[in-house]
Amino acid sequence: MKKVTVSGKTIDEAVELGLQRLGVDKDQVEIQVIEEPQKAFLGLIGGKPAVVEMKVKPEPIKEAILFLRDTIDKMGISASVEKEERHEGIYLNISGVDMGVLIGKRGQTLDSLQYLVNLVANRQSENYLRIHLDAEGYRERRKEALETLAERLSSKAVRTKREVRLEPMNAHERKIIHTALQNVKGVSTYSDGAEPHRRIVVVPK
Template identity: 60%
Template sequence: MKKVTVSGKTVEEAVSKGISQLNTTEDRVEVTIIENPQKGFLGFIGAKPAVVDVVVRPDPVEEAHLFLKDVISNMGFSVEVTKSEEKGQVLFSIEGENIGPLIGKHGHTLDSLQYLLNLVANRYSDDYIRITLDAGNYRMKRKESLEQLAQRLAVKALSTKREVRLEPMNAHERKVIHHILQHKSGVKTYSDGEEPQRRVIIAPA
């Protein structure tokens, strides 16, 4: 935590000094007034300046970024973590060799890390922040794989006229299946079961 204690003729002047010393902006700091300025005898004898503590509020995304790099390092991986923000969306991408264990079966490890990242970020934010974590472009590859699976199993449900039960999936992956088949003629989809064993059912309409 970056913090300075500064003084000035006025509270405003003291705060301005603190912001300058911390090399930040007013919207990123919290201010605690230690002493208000006091006028002295005849306006100057015994006068006391204002004293304030100026603290930089942690940046939620940066705290999550540091947390992720620390966790990955402690797991023994040497990878590159990049951060991008666009239209309020935050994406962390992991690139490197042998990152399969960071992804895990069907992305379970990646999802767990993503969950922890969001917990860390939202500890420091008044507004909800959603961070997506990817590794080796796994998210896009998995989405394409799910779309192909959905189409293939929909054909199976139509040809056999029987329900097809998919393997358990997280909510995001179930949504992909529902979305890709929502306008496919002759089939319907619904979810069944309790987390973490909840799965999509593809059935003849």
């Protein structure tokens, strides 16, 4: 974190000098007044300048990306991270070799990384940020696979007239299944069980 201590005849003057040194705007810094200015007695002795300490506020997304890159390096994976802004939030797309290790079984490692990255970003942010992690298009492939699974199991439920219970999934993946089947005639869905073993049940009507 960049920090400077500056002085000036007034607090405003000291702040302006600090902003020039740091090369940032006022809304990008935290300002702490160390000493108030004091006028000299009879204009001759005892005068003191204003002294302020100024710190550049951390940028949440930048901090999150730095954390992610450092974590990937420590995992021994050679990869790059690209930021993409979408209407549903910020996406950090990871590409490189050994992505299977980073994704983990059913995306569990990727989900854990995403959770940690969001913690880092929101520790630095005044407003809640939502950051999504993806690796070599895994999220879209997984979504398509879950939608295909949902279609197949809904057909099975209708054909056998019996409930079909899916494997445990996280909340995001359960939402994909619910959404895929919400307009399918002949079936309904509900979630059953407690985390992390919560699963979807497909029910024939």
